[in-house]
Amino acid sequence: MTANLLDYDLEGLALFCEQLGEKRFRATQLFRWIHQKGASQFDAMTDLAKSLREKMAGCAAVTPLKLISQHESRDGTIKWLFDVGAGDAVEAVFIPETDRGTLCISSQAGCAVGCRFCSTGHQGFSRNLTAGEIIAQLWFAEHFLRKHLARDERIISNVVMMGMGEPLQNYDALVQALRVMLDDHGYGLSRRRVTVSTSGVVPMMDRLGADCPVALAVSLHAPQDLLRDHLVPLNKKYPLAELMQACVRYLDHAPRDFITFEYCMLEGVNDSPELARDLLDLLRASGGGLAWCKLNLIPFNPFPASGLKRSSPERVTAFAKVLTDAGLVTTIRKTRGDDIDAACGQLAGDVKDRTQVVVRMNKQRSAMAISTPILAPLANTALGVE
């Protein structure tokens, strides 16, 4: 069987070389050729002995993802759609800014969490990506952009695991890929500039802190369990009190002294000033005041089946004012790439739902008796979808 060298972190590649009877330092050379120079053909790796190149070509390959399409937004954002086989496709998005280049990448084909407001969640879950498939998105984007922009220096300075999928439900592959991103012989990214975003898989947050601490974003979206249960169904398993304690524990390992909380603004659902005050209470109740939290308000990016609406700019500003007046660092995320459906939560790729998440979501939705006023707007969602 041909090994995909994108699957290995440096330690794994060293073991692979040893098994072939080669010295470990050959792995460093190979790793640098692949990740720093973007080489995929062993023939191009000119400082490796011809015999080693031939040996490698016989049992290994650098296997990129198949590109299906590329779309460039008016604002410079680029979205790539990759074929990952068996009818599944995933997306990656490059977001250029003056002082940095951010790549948003996918960790799964689909997602099993099934958040109400997320296009990926509505698609259901097909499978986990391998470490090689996760890193292949960065490998492709970095080297494509260098060629495209004719620059021989690093273009991507930040990676956010905010594409399709729940990264902490694909833990082993995630950590393997993170190690390649952080390795000085790989992409040499700073831990502070690699962000894992999670809907709150509590045990895996603890493991990430111990195994490979990077910046953490937690998708909160509601300060009360009843509402969060409905928006982020994983909340029923890991309710807010447990989630907040896990956030505080993560701070002991985090490369930054804060955690970013994400809050998708849904008109009439979670955007009232009262809920902003509840949010402050929740964060304060976790101890240590508010200095360890940053809040990122994301205007909801609509997609046809959601039946939900984006909060008006006035509602967003009023919500943000309650928070900033209390001293919570709050930003309102600029929507990028929405003309090419590359904004947060619009990444739907195209996956075959193999676990019937969508069927379960719909059953649960129709079975749910929604009585509280907070949830009332969501009742319309149930009617509006399918």
Ligand code: SAH
């Ligand atoms: N599964 C992880 C990471 C991928 S989602 C998570 O949920 O954190 C990345 C971010 O996009 C999350 O904060 C998510 O809540 C947000 N998001 C999802 N759908 C969205 C939508 N339609 N509009 C705006 N943000 C959305």
Ligand code: SF4
């Ligand atoms: Fe999955 Fe994140 Fe979308 Fe929720 S918001 S369905 S966890 S990708």
